[in-house]
Amino acid sequence: MTQPLVLSAFTATTALGVGNAPLLAALQGGTSGLKHCDFETAQIATWIGEVPGVNGVKLPPELAAYDCRNHRLALLGLQADGFEQAARAAIRRHGADRVALILGTSTSGILSAEAAYHERDADGALPAWFDYRATHNTGALASFVRDGLGLRGPAFTISTACSSSAKAFAAADRLISAGLADAAIVGGVDSLCLTTLYGFSSLELTSPEPCRPGDAHRQGLSIGEAAAFALLERADAAPEQPGPRIVLAGWGESSDAHHMSAPHPEGRGARAAMAQALQRAALSPQDIGYINLHGTATPANDLSEGRGVAAVFADHPAVPSSSTKGMTGHTLGAAGAVEAVVSALALQHGLLPGSVGMQTPDPAIPLNIVSVPQRLPSLRHVLSNSFGFGGSNASLVLSRQEVA
Known part of the structure; x- marks a missing residue:
């Protein structure tokens, strides 16, 4: 790296709740947001981390074509901790074409595709309401956030399984170092779906109890969902804030x-x-x-x-x-x-x-x-x-x- 990038704003919405406050409280108290799996029609003896309130999120009319669980979760996360306002302020500082967007996901809006396949007609045709490009496609996540924020700079989704959104930070540094952007919004959104739950279960990787990382008797993972974002800027371009900087x-x-x-x-x-x-x-x-x-x-x-x-x-x-x-x-x-x-x-x-x-x-x-x-x-x-x-x-x- 040529110089550290400041995290001017950051937020995470998880099974613990919306935004950083419930996450910090759990980190300080050692508490869990996991629960018995009761997602959709899944009949799997496992535990999950489900974000509360996702189903109640409504996309604005101009973004209605993107409607799916993953994008509802993305919007819920963007609106937490004043992140959307911080992102828009950065766009005003740098220009819409100088703020990059790099997001990670593994399954994107695949839950919509699952529902569509359940509604196939006698000839196997998918229902008219299903829009693969705006929901299931992994690139839809970056398109949704780009359109929502009015960005015109480099924008793409990384899908490398569980390293996806960590790699977004690296990609942002490369873009800024190359002079292709002055700032970057990075993050990741992945939502619960049947494909993931049954897929990991078929690999015998899900645990019948809350997961126990590092434990001698661990039995596997607990699938969760989340939306997390960070705004990365060069130190000389980041707004002054009280207290220490995280870079x-x-x-x-x-x-x-x-x-x-x-x-x-x-x-x-x-x-x-x-x-x-x-x-x-x-x-x-x-x-x-x-x-x-x-x-x-x-x-x-x-x-x-x-x-x-x-x-x-x-x-x-x-x-x-x-x-x-x-x-x-x-x-x-x-x-x-x-x-x-x-x-x-x-x-x-x-x-x-x-x-x-x-x-x-x-x-x-x-x-x-x-x-x-x-x-x-x-x-x-x-x-x-x-x-x-x-x-x-x-x-x-x-x-x-x-x-x-």
Whole structure:
């Protein structure tokens, strides 16, 4: 990175509630938003992280063609914590053609396609109301937000499974560094759907109890949904704000190409992403005060990530780490952005989140996993990991900068 990018605004809407306040309260209290799966017609013995109030969201008439669960969730998230107002202020500062938009998702509005297939006629034709391009298509997410905000700069959706929205931060830095944008709105939105729930269940990756990241007896993940956003600007262009600044100090990406769904057993790609992020941030492992693990609570993922982290942090083995997916569920394409917001809140409030759900630490995972929230006012640098199917890996370093 040429210089750190300031997170001028950020927000996350999860199963814990709308916006940062309920998320921060859960991070401080070690509470979970997971519940028994009762989504649509799903008959799966698992737990989910469902955002309250999504069905009640109404899109404005000019955006009605985009109506689907994913875009309702996106709008709910954009309107939280004054983020939409901050985004519009940035557009006025920089110009609509100089603010990039990069968002991540894995399934986009596929729930609409599921409903459409249920309504096929005798010839197999889909109902007239179904608009694939504006709902199911992964590019629809960026189109919806772009049209809603009146953006005219670079805009696209990244869909690399669970690393999608973490990679959006890296893509934003590349665009700004290349002079193609002066600021960027980044984030991720992924909503619950039957395809995801039954898909992960068929892979035997869902847990019959709330997920337990890092636990010796973990049984799998809990699927969640979320919308998270951040506004990235160069320090010399960001508005002055009281208190410390949270910046994107570095990022790393890799593709280990080991297997379609299983991570490399020794975390080879994870190691590469973390090492790149540290290098770009000009930091050593000893500088990191907390690691937000990808930590899905599947047996293979947690073990692989643990080995990868242990290799990178061999000279700093006591660095505190945890997974926050026991609070929100695994929000898939939105996870990277959600956990970037978690990392930003941890830095703002001097907080080490606990790994909710972990009861008996797995002795095979050689990490210092925090089980309950702790205060750490000296926290300055956080590493956040997001690793997706197919070995698509991304790591972010967020830092706290004191402003004189």
